[in-house]
Amino acid sequence: MLRLRCSILAQILSSHSASPSPELWRLISAATPAISPSPSFAVEEYLVQTCGLTRAQALKASAKLSHLKSPSKPDAVLAFLADLGLSSADVASVVAKDPRFLCTGVDRTLVPVVSGLTNLGLPRPKIARLVSLVGRFFRNKSVVPKLEYYLHLFGSSDNLLRALKRSSYFFSYDLERIIKPTVVLLRECGLDDCHIAKLCTDKPGLLITNHERVLEMVACADGLGVPRGSGMFWRALKAAASIRQENMAAKVDCLKNTFRWSDAEVGIAVSNAPQLLPSSKESLQRKSEFLISELGLEPSYLAHRSMLLTYSVEGRMRPRYYVVKFLRENGLLKRNPGYYTVFNITEKIFMGRFICPHTEAAPYLAEDYAAACREEMPARFIFT
Structure with a gap:
């Protein structure tokens, strides 16, 4: 009966185009206190039957929800997530990663967070996507000021969501102590805000990389002959972030041998297309066979037009x-x-x-x- 009430309320709420008001969500919260907590509430079965977890996931998750005596709060959370637009699969994923999400206060936490993100200009489908990606971080009101900073840093919600899909770990780090000093360092190393956004969208882990490692990557980019402030410098840093320092010499030798380049030609090629460095040996070999052996292009021609080597x-x-x-x-x-x-x-x-x-x-x-x-x-x- 309780789940039926929550389902009906969620359907009513979904008919509203704007974010649901706190008053409406209080109806969900108020729908349950009259029901006496059931000492026999089976958390594991609830996770399987209502949340869509596998038996193994439910067994693991239930240990973190052993204090629950009734489905009142989880039902309210599930109704909220359904109204927000999360699919059953997304809900199952969120709960499996963070079972305590089911204990979040809808009126106290989730409604204010969604309202704050809406005020930042995020549409509800993207808020729903955000829940799927950041999970437990969403059940804290601090997510709103963090999102405001990250939206500015990444330049758009699409860039931010792409970065979070690659890695959401940076979202758990302190803005003032970790993230902002790293961004300042990147600016001091010659990157403008546009290129920082591109770099961090592709390599979000860079935001939490220690400063010594960042400076190593900058030195590597300098060594490749890519001038700071150029449009290619962020690509050089991205390449340096993809390769361990001790492997750099081997990568350079691979390029020399594969394309029959001199030291000077390798420098020209990499400075024009630093994204060549993370390429696999097999991929580079296929390009050499096609462009040099089959089409007859000269190695020096390719060194000065190395962007060709970034294409499939x-x-x-x-x-x-x-x-x-x-x-x-x-x-x-x-x-x-x-x-x-x-x-x-x-x-x-x-x-x-x-x-x-x-x-x-x-x-x-x-x-x-x-x-x-x-x-x-x-x-x-x-x-x-």
Whole structure:
């Protein structure tokens, strides 16, 4: 009966486009005190039957909820989460990670937190996503000022949610003692706010990295010849964060051997595309075989245009190469474009320049190109 009441109230609340008022949520809280606590309330069964946990998860979680004598507070929390828009799977995930979330005061904590986040401009679907990602941190009112700072730091709620999906650990650290001093250090090392947002979105763990390690990464970026304040410096720091210092020399040697570069050419290539450093040996080898062995490009050419080496052979370069070769062999090109142009332009420009103008002369070209991007070889792209 209790769960039925909570379900009905949640349906009523879901009809409101704005955040539910504290008065309405008090109806949920007030719906339960009249019911005497049941000494036989089976927490483990509740977690399985009502919250959707597996038996193993419920057994582990129930140890943290042994004090519960009735489902009144958990029912209110579940109704709140359902109204917020969390799916059954999301609710199960939240409860499995943090069983004590079910003991959070709806009126005292959850409603004020949602109201505060709404005032920051977060729509309810993103608030629901936030609950799924940060779990236990959401049941503390301090989440609102933290979110306000992080929204400014990451530049948008989408960036913040992407960072939290990669790692939510930074969310538990003290802003004043840990996070803000790290951000100040990054600014002192030549990063502007835009590049700090990009770097921390991709590498959120950097926010809680000790300062000595951050300075090591900065020194590594300096050593790669990437100037501070340049648009590539954040990428150099990202690359340095992905590779242990003792492995850096081996990575540089791998690039030299794979692309037959001199020391100077490696420096040029990495300074232009520092994201090459974390690439696997197998990936680099495939690119060398395609660009040098198959297309005949010179190593020095690639060193000065190393952004080419950040693109996928199978998903980008080879399909575009097939298109251009098809057009050339069928006399449909007025001029012969360079490979750097063909591979480097955006997909929209490539389609507009090499696909769309030839729909009459080559009606299957777009279809064949799409197939090649899926690593399927169209018969028309088999050249003799």
